[in-house]
Amino acid sequence: MKGMGSQLDVRIVWGDCDEQGIVFYPKYFYWMDSAFQALLRDAGQSLRTMREGYGIVGIPIVEASAHFLASATHEEILRIEAEIRHWGETSLRAEYKGFCGDRPIFEGFEARVWLGRGSDGRPAAATIPEAFRRAFAAS
Amino acid sequence: MKGMGSQLDVRIVWGDCDEQGIVFYPKYFYWMDSAFQALLRDAGQSLRTMREGYGIVGIPIVEASAHFLASATHEEILRIEAEIRHWGETSLRAEYKGFCGDRPIFEGFEARVWLGRGSDGRPAAATIPEAFRRAFAAS
Amino acid sequence: MKGMGSQLDVRIVWGDCDEQGIVFYPKYFYWMDSAFQALLRDAGQSLRTMREGYGIVGIPIVEASAHFLASATHEEILRIEAEIRHWGETSLRAEYKGFCGDRPIFEGFEARVWLGRGSDGRPAAATIPEAFRRAFAAS
Amino acid sequence: MKGMGSQLDVRIVWGDCDEQGIVFYPKYFYWMDSAFQALLRDAGQSLRTMREGYGIVGIPIVEASAHFLASATHEEILRIEAEIRHWGETSLRAEYKGFCGDRPIFEGFEARVWLGRGSDGRPAAATIPEAFRRAFAAS
Numbered sequence: 001m002k003g004m005g006s007q008l009d010v011r012i013v014w015g016d017c018d019e020q021g022i023v024f025y026p027k028y029f030y031w032m033d034s035a036f037q038a039l040l041r042d043a044g045q046s047l048r049t050m051r052e053g054y055g056i057v058g059i060p061i062v063e064a065s066a067h068f069l070a071s072a073t074h075e076e077i078l079r080i081e082a083e084i085r086h087w088g089e090t091s092l093r094a095e096y097k098g099f100c101g102d103r104p105i106f107e108g109f110e111a112r113v114w115l116g117r118g119s120d121g122r123p124a125a126a127t128i129p130e131a132f133r134r135a136f137a138a139s
Numbered sequence: 140m141k142g143m144g145s146q147l148d149v150r151i152v153w154g155d156c157d158e159q160g161i162v163f164y165p166k167y168f169y170w171m172d173s174a175f176q177a178l179l180r181d182a183g184q185s186l187r188t189m190r191e192g193y194g195i196v197g198i199p200i201v202e203a204s205a206h207f208l209a210s211a212t213h214e215e216i217l218r219i220e221a222e223i224r225h226w227g228e229t230s231l232r233a234e235y236k237g238f239c240g241d242r243p244i245f246e247g248f249e250a251r252v253w254l255g256r257g258s259d260g261r262p263a264a265a266t267i268p269e270a271f272r273r274a275f276a277a278s
Numbered sequence: 279m280k281g282m283g284s285q286l287d288v289r290i291v292w293g294d295c296d297e298q299g300i301v302f303y304p305k306y307f308y309w310m311d312s313a314f315q316a317l318l319r320d321a322g323q324s325l326r327t328m329r330e331g332y333g334i335v336g337i338p339i340v341e342a343s344a345h346f347l348a349s350a351t352h353e354e355i356l357r358i359e360a361e362i363r364h365w366g367e368t369s370l371r372a373e374y375k376g377f378c379g380d381r382p383i384f385e386g387f388e389a390r391v392w393l394g395r396g397s398d399g400r401p402a403a404a405t406i407p408e409a410f411r412r413a414f415a416a417s
Numbered sequence: 418m419k420g421m422g423s424q425l426d427v428r429i430v431w432g433d434c435d436e437q438g439i440v441f442y443p444k445y446f447y448w449m450d451s452a453f454q455a456l457l458r459d460a461g462q463s464l465r466t467m468r469e470g471y472g473i474v475g476i477p478i479v480e481a482s483a484h485f486l487a488s489a490t491h492e493e494i495l496r497i498e499a500e501i502r503h504w505g506e507t508s509l510r511a512e513y514k515g516f517c518g519d520r521p522i523f524e525g526f527e528a529r530v531w532l533g534r535g536s537d538g539r540p541a542a543a544t545i546p547e548a549f550r551r552a553f554a555a556s
Contacts, residue, residue, distance in 0.1 A: 011451075013447075013450070013451045013454055014163075014450060014451075014454055014464065015447050015451065018154065018156065019156050019157070019213075019325075020335070021158040024154050024308075024311075025307065025311070026304045026305070026308045026311065027304070029304035029307055030304045030430075033303070033430070033431060034430045034431075034432065037430055037431055041492070046492060047297075047431065047491075060298075060300075062346055063343070063344065064303060064343070064346075065343035065344070066341070066342055066343070067340065068338070068340055068341065068342075075454070075465075150312075152311070152315055153312075154311055154312065158464075159474070161477075163447075164478045164481060165444070165447045166443070168442065168443035168446055169293050172291070172292060173289075173291045173293065176352070176353070185353060187353075197437055199488070200442045202482070202483070202484050203442060203482070203485075204483070206479065206480050207477070207478055210477070213315070214315075292441075293435065293443065295435060295436050296431060296432065296435070296436070297431065297434050297435070297436060297438040298436075302431075302432050
């Protein structure tokens with residue numbers, strides 16, 4: 001899958017950790033969301049340009065899940081590898097793996113839906129444009 | 140100042156605390172902001188109704204400050220007392236005090252500006268409407 | 279399952295919401311974690327008493343997952359129903375459902391492991407004590 | 418003050434912003450705290466080594482304050498310049514300035530106290546060791 005993914009490095013800080021000195025787990029989902037923005041960025045997209053260019057409401061989450069394999073603490077660098085692994089008609093699935101050095105920290109995914117507007121003007125799932133999909137193949 | 144303030148009780152949870160088992164300080168500002176929403180609510184206002192009713196952009200923060208008097212930890216109930224203590228032409232100052240039981244935890248304030256739109260349509264400080272101010276006197 | 283679960287009400291605030299005015303999804307996991315603390319509390323337990331009474335390191339998360347069914351916004355009250363639905367030898371599974379009024383907002387679960395210390399003193403999964411399990415049956 | 422400060426660059430992400438699409442202000446304090454860790458790091462210090470080397474409990478915040486000069490939004494890079502500007506007997510004051518490109522975003526400070534242990538073993542303010550202070554002069 002060379003060339004199809006994005007990578008995000010974050011330094012874990014004091015404020016990310018709980019009383020046990022390890023990352024408080026909801027923060028991993030914040031970083032997965034950040035890595036999704038990195039995927040968009042690397043494909044020349046952003047939520048702003050997508051709203052303007054494609055007229056969508058957004059690309060909200062419908063499911064998120066993660067396995068936590070090892071703990072991580074402040075001052076460590078967390079490297080997150082992100083990739084869109086499945087394209088549905090109106091949805092996509094982004095997968096994430098987090099490492100501190102060689103130590104696997106977590107694996108997770110997000111399912112997101114392409115939210116346009118139905119004929120009544122209300123938000124509704126819509127077909128993902130081919131141009132958007134192609135932007136990731138090229139990145 | 141009886142009858143002019145609002146009170147917000149929050150239960151401090153695991154995820155609010157750092158490695159020393161005490162509240163990570165930026166969270167106090169989150170709670171001050173929450174207590175400001177409580178002030179609005181108790182006066183029959185909300186950011187949504189204010190945007191619609193007064194046509195403002197918002198009431199953004201221009202300064203925030205706090206003294207931290209004692210630490211607090213998860214499972215404790217933090218009681219926040221909030222009050223608008225100063226009304227300027229285009230700004231206001233809300234003051235906050237936090238307690239766990241009788242133990243003073245923090246004292247802080249927020250300065251916020253009434254952000255309308257100038258004649259060119261761009262966001263600009265504007266005069267706070269008398270009706271808005273009166274809503275707090277009555278609450 | 280009457281009498282076996284806990285309930286947590288939280289008011290969604292401005293700071294929980296993103297640019298679309300809806301809850302930023304990692305916050306739901308923060309609330310799931312908060313609801314887990316409520317489960318402990320209702321059973322007369324807490325992470326502190328469990329460390330002291332059972333000598334554990336903690337009860338860290340190994341998996342977390344959620345489906346997001348509808349969006350929610352600031353000023354709404356989110357009611358979270360929590361329950362421990364599965365007890366393994368060294369792990370448990372807590373399930374959560376979130377509602378705003380009658381509107382289902384999310385469903386999720388956390389898998390957590392009972393982390394004691396092995397014979398070498400290092401953290402290791404350990405058998406969940408019967409007394410801990412019984413505390414929930416009684417609550 | 419050349420050579421005495423530290424710099425931290427953070428990319429503002431979706432999850433840092435509120436309904437108005439701008440950074441929710443408590444996040445700036447999280448970043449100020451992160452920049453304080455950067456100051457420590459650049460001086461060869463960390464909260465962990467300080468607890469071990471100096472036997473302190475920590476270096477908790479006693480006051481935090483910021484002026485917000487302009488808003489910032491997701492995808493922007495926020496550059497934070499940090500510096501310890503005042504050394505007291507038992508406390509220090511760190512100052513921060515944030516910029517997006519040439520645009521000043523905020524200015525703030527933190528007052529922190531060197532928390533050791535008194536003769537009764539309880540946490541108490543203590544004299545900042547000369548060696549710690551010198552670490553910053555040299556960095």
